[in-house]
Amino acid sequence: xxxxxxxxxxxxxxxxxxxxxxxxxxxxxxxxxxxxxxxxxxxxxxxxxxxxxxxxxxxxxxxxxxxxxxxxxxxxxxxxxxxxxxxxxxxxxxxxxxxxxxxxxxxxxxxxxxxxxxxxxxxxxxxxxxxxxxxxxxxxxxxxxxxxxxxxxxxxxxxxxxxxxxxxxxxxxxxxxxxxxxxxxxxxxxxxxxxxxxxxxxxxxxxxxxxxxxxxxxxxxxxxxxxxxxxxxxxxxxxxxxxxxxxxxxxxxxxxxxxxxxxxxxxxxxxxxxxxxxxxxxxxxxxxxxxxxxxxxxxxxxxxxxxxxxxxxxxxxxxxxxxxxxxxxxxxxxxxxxxxxxxxxxxxxxxxxxxxxxxxxxxxxxxxxxxxxxxxxxxxxxxxxxxxxxxxxxxxxxxxxxxxxxxxxxxxxxxxxxxxxxxxxxxxxxxxxxxxxxxxxxxxxxxxxxxxxxxxxxxxxxxxxxxxxxxxxxxxxxxxxxxxxxxxxxxx
Amino acid sequence: xxxxxxxxxxxxxxxxxxxxxxxxxxxxxxxxxxxxxxxxxxxxxxxxxxxxxxxxxxxxxxxxx
Numbered sequence: 301x302x303x304x305x306x307x308x309x310x311x312x313x314x315x316x317x318x319x320x321x322x323x324x325x326x327x328x329x330x331x332x333x334x335x336x337x338x339x340x341x342x343x344x345x346x347x348x349x350x351x352x353x354x355x356x357x358x359x360x361x362x363x364x365x366x367x368x369x370x371x372x373x374x375x376x377x378x379x380x381x382x383x384x385x386x387x388x389x390x391x392x393x394x395x396x397x398x399x400x401x402x403x404x405x406x407x408x409x410x411x412x413x414x415x416x417x418x419x420x421x422x423x424x425x426x427x428x429x430x431x432x433x434x435x436x437x438x439x440x441x442x443x444x445x446x447x448x449x450x451x452x453x454x455x456x457x458x459x460x461x462x463x464x465x466x467x468x469x470x471x472x473x474x475x476x477x478x479x480x481x482x483x484x485x486x487x488x489x490x491x492x493x494x495x496x497x498x499x500x501x502x503x504x505x506x507x508x509x510x511x512x513x514x515x516x517x518x519x520x521x522x523x524x525x526x527x528x529x530x531x532x533x534x535x536x537x538x539x540x541x542x543x544x545x546x547x548x549x550x551x552x553x554x555x556x557x558x559x560x561x562x563x564x565x566x567x568x569x570x571x572x573x574x575x576x577x578x579x580x581x582x583x584x585x586x587x588x589x590x591x592x593x594x595x596x597x598x599x600x601x602x603x604x605x606x607x608x609x610x611x612x613x614x615x616x617x618x619x620x621x622x623x624x625x626x627x628x629x630x631x632x633x634x635x636x637x638x639x640x641x642x643x644x645x646x647x648x649x650x651x652x653x654x655x656x657x658x659x660x661x662x663x664x665x666x667x668x669x670x671x672x673x674x675x676x677x678x679x680x681x682x683x684x685x686x687x688x689x690x691x692x693x694x695x696x697x698x699x700x701x702x703x704x705x706x707x708x709x710x711x712x713x714x715x716x717x718x719x720x721x722x723x724x725x726x727x728x729x730x731x732x733x734x735x736x737x738x739x740x741x742x743x744x745x746x747x748x749x750x751x752x753x754x755x756x757x758x759x760x761x762x763x764x765x766x767x768x769x770x771x772x773x774x775x776x777x778x779x780x781x782x783x784x785x786x787x788x789x790x791x792x
Numbered sequence: 793x794x795x796x797x798x799x800x801x802x803x804x805x806x807x808x809x810x811x812x813x814x815x816x817x818x819x820x821x822x823x824x825x826x827x828x829x830x831x832x833x834x835x836x837x838x839x840x841x842x843x844x845x846x847x848x849x850x851x852x853x854x855x856x857x
Contacts, residue, residue, distance in 0.1 A: 509823030574838040
């Protein structure tokens with residue numbers, strides 16, 4: 301066993317231990333298991349949210365974007381910060397409504413707001429459709445990180461199995477409590493490592509930050525800004541806005557808001573969290589340094605830039621720490637995603653289709669679904685091929701389709717009916733699927749339009765279809781639904 | 793619209809509203825290309841703005857209830 305492997309396994313064991321220990325002295329019913337008994341303070345929620353955002357994508361993908369795309373990578377900084385600004389206003393509203401109505405999952409929110417269990421099933425299916433590729437991505441990242449950091453001693457397949465089994469075990473025992481504790485270890489570790497790498501690499505290879513950027517600029521002019529076409533300014537703006545809308549619509553992020561003790565938790569988080577995204581800046585520095593130091597990585601191999609540069613630079617034991625941090629960045633979001641999927645399937649699909657199901661049965665099924673979904677995800681990770689990338693691109697667009705029905709439901713006089721909400725979400729998702737599978741862009745749809753419009757993120761089209769159908773159907777079904785009136789008397 | 797709502801819009805305007813003017817490499821500031829520096833500057837400002845919003849927001853008065 302080399303030094304790197306030893307470090308990786310020590311952290312894996314620590315994570316499992318903390319995860320399991322977190323459940324001590326608590327009666328693990330569904331409310332404790334999936335929303336932590338709504339007792340988490342600012343720090344826990346901060347780490348949970350950070351735990352979900354800073355995933356393997358941040359670690360590998362952030363450096364890969366800097367390495368392969370340059371300037372456009374900065375959209376990640378922009379969208380996370382702005383999402384927290386939006387979160388200041390919407391997260392307390394989600395939390396409050398969830399607490400008043402004892403909600404457990406994201407579909408609960410829609411089903412209760414629109415008085416439609418069927419809408420709950422739709423939202424639940426949309427969520428699972430978006431989540432599974434995301435879990436697969438985490439497993440894939442985990443496989444890459446561990447096998448690279450172990451210098452090939454552990455194959456990606458073995459790493460994926462170890463990761464999947466560990467997180468299934470602590471998740472079934474501790475639920476969200478386990479995720480919160482591992483999230484703390486993970487974020488402290490990744491923070492230290494990213495800061496270290498981001499400062500060390502440019503100084504080690506170039507003697508400073510500016511010389512590094514100047515060298516990149518000289519080798520690839522215009523690489524550090526947004527290009528004139530393609531990932532241009534209009535792409536940047538439309539993508540950031542769409543991603544901000546989708547941010548809280550991820551089932552696991554939505555769910556994490558339920559776990560807070562009070563609504564101020566989110567407002568405080570909106571202060572700390574934007575500046576915390578600067579951690580990504582250091583990931584970018586590593587990616588930019590790698591451009592001229594480990595050149596030649598293309599396509600999905602761009603994901604390896606951070607690890608390859610680290611292996612080239614450091615002793616195995618330091619690589620081990622990087623690998624361990626990478627392992628944890630897969631486990632924490634992976635566990636949150638698995639939990640959100642299993643809770644919503646059990647409560648909002650099974651619970652609705654089988655009305656006689658007791659709470660204890662639903663709770664048991666939710667835990668039982670964890671290994672099932674984990675196994676399905678492992679299967680697709682190992683056998684899925686490239687279709688996964690397509691699925692993942694769809695994931696963000698799919699959850700964004702929940703945003704219109706969600707935001708209207710916060711209004712005092714919501715004119716949207718359950719039929720409108722349902723139609724909007726379903727048509728929006730179908731549009732997303734069509735667009736993604738047929739590789740449509742705004743440019744291919746409207747070739748005559750100016751470049752500024754052609755570069756817009758194509759997700760906007762799905763959102764427009766969604767909103768239009770939502771409004772039209774709502775106006776036609778106004779009289780047959782009493783949603784807004786019931787809603788009003790309820791909140792009064 | 794209240795002042796705190798206007799303040800919350802500032803980060804959006806700052807990050808997304810000036811892109812045609814800030815999408816350039818030089819001058820380097822703090823070692824970063826100007827475009828990156830601009831985004832980083834606004835991320836930091838966002839934290840300050842949200843701290844002000846938090847202080848001004850009447851919803852945050854009183855205890856932790």
